Amino acid sequence: MNCIIIDDEATARAIIGQLCSNIPNLTVLEEFPNAIQAIKYLNQNEVDLIFLDIHMPDFTGFDFIKTIKNPPKIVLTTSDANFAIQAFEYDCIVDYLVKPITPERFQKAIQKAESSPVSATTSSSSSEHVETTSGNDLYVNIDRRLIKIDIPSIYLVEAKGDYILVKTEDKNYTVHSTLKKIEEKLPDSLFLKVHRSYIINVQKIIDIEDNSVLIKRDVIPVSRSNRPELMKRLNLL
Amino acid sequence: MEQPNLSYIESMSGGDKVFEQKLIGIIQKEFPEEKQVYFNNIAANNFKAAAENVHKLKHKISILGLVNSYEAAVIYEHNLIEGSKKGQDDFEAILQNMTDFLETL
Numbered sequence A: 001m002n003c004i005i006i007d008d009e010a011t012a013r014a015i016i017g018q019l020c021s022n023i024p025n026l027t028v029l030e031e032f033p034n035a036i037q038a039i040k041y042l043n044q045n046e047v048d049l050i051f052l053d054i055h056m057p058d059f060t061g062f063d064f065i066k067t068i069k070n071p072p073k074i075v076l077t078t079s080d081a082n083f084a085i086q087a088f089e090y091d092c093i094v095d096y097l098v099k100p101i102t103p104e105r106f107q108k109a110i111q112k113a114e115s116s117p118v119s120a121t122t123s124s125s126s127s128e129h130v131e132t133t134s135g136n137d138l139y140v141n142i143d144r145r146l147i148k149i150d151i152p153s154i155y156l157v158e159a160k161g162d163y164i165l166v167k168t169e170d171k172n173y174t175v176h177s178t179l180k181k182i183e184e185k186l187p188d189s190l191f192l193k194v195h196r197s198y199i200i201n202v203q204k205i206i207d208i209e210d211n212s213v214l215i216k217r218d219v220i221p222v223s224r225s226n227r228p229e230l231m232k233r234l235n236l237l
Numbered sequence B: 001m002e003q004p005n006l007s008y009i010e011s012m013s014g015g016d017k018v019f020e021q022k023l024i025g026i027i028q029k030e031f032p033e034e035k036q037v038y039f040n041n042i043a044a045n046n047f048k049a050a051a052e053n054v055h056k057l058k059h060k061i062s063i064l065g066l067v068n069s070y071e072a073a074v075i076y077e078h079n080l081i082e083g084s085k086k087g088q089d090d091f092e093a094i095l096q097n098m099t100d101f102l103e104t105l
Helices: A010-021 A035-042 A061-067 A081-087 A103-115 A126-134 A179-185 A227-233 B007-013 B017-043 B047-063 B067-081 B088-104
Strands: A002-006 A027-032 A049-053 A073-078 A093-098 A137-142 A145-150 A154-160 A163-168 A172-175 A191-195 A198-201 A205-209 A212-215 A218-221
Touching: A002 A010, A002 A035, A010 A027, A010 A103, A010 B007, A010 B017, A010 B047, A027 A035, A035 A061, A049 A061, A061 A073, A073 A103, A093 A103, A137 A172, A145 A163, A154 A179, A163 A179, A179 A191, A179 A198, A191 A218, A191 A227, A198 A212, A198 A218, B007 B017, B007 B047, B017 B047, B017 B088, B047 B067, B047 B088, B067 B088
Parallel strands: A002 A027, A002 A049, A049 A073, A073 A093
Antiparallel strands: A137 A145, A154 A163, A154 A198, A163 A172, A191 A198, A205 A212, A212 A218
């Protein structure tokens, strides 16, 4: 297997290069301090695996993935675990390494890369990815841990500034994300955005008044523009 | 204040002393440059850019085994993103601590 390393930090490139040198049959073809140079290289060379830093100035790792047509397998590297949830949107991403990378964790990433099927293009729909690869589960990043949430158990998602509050039957989760991002992950058949700050699970509705809906003990406002869609979803007598 | 150390570098080098020296050399070159960019941005009250610099410096903080300092840097980065300099003195003390350590190598 061959690979390239993309990271604007020379220290990180040196560490990944050293970790690669300890893996038999893994050859580092090139290192790049920015994604633009790597794109030019990929246009002319075949690569099996990319170690890609997310947090780079001007052109991020995610910008890079969106730009290349048929991305090879990618292992993301970052100092920030908060991007992990976004990583699940791309089929080509086989693992996610938080710096500083340990040899043990690096080896595990290589094993994942070797065992994963040949990479395809980026997923066109993040919600489709969740349904096909994770069934009814949604993974959220909280304090550097990916927590699994059973999607049907979610009854309410509320926007709270830079965070969202995900309420389930058992527990509530505060996640650094946006309502728009989680809306893409949730199946339309169950969930509906009823207000710019609220997504509800329509199966959990207890009752509806003119401009509000009761879910569990939460009274949620329904905006005028979203009310027709909500009414369409109901099995009205 | 906790002291920087080479535990991580030694653990990942697999005993390769040549690589350890090479990596220390890269850090000694790159760290002052990143630090200076941070000081320039914070002096100009460019909080967003300073947060980016702190983000980048976090990696070197963790490489030098500074666990508590890393957590302080995470909070400071977040504060900068929110438009606050809270934690600046502590963070800059961490940078000085690292500077002093790197000069001894």
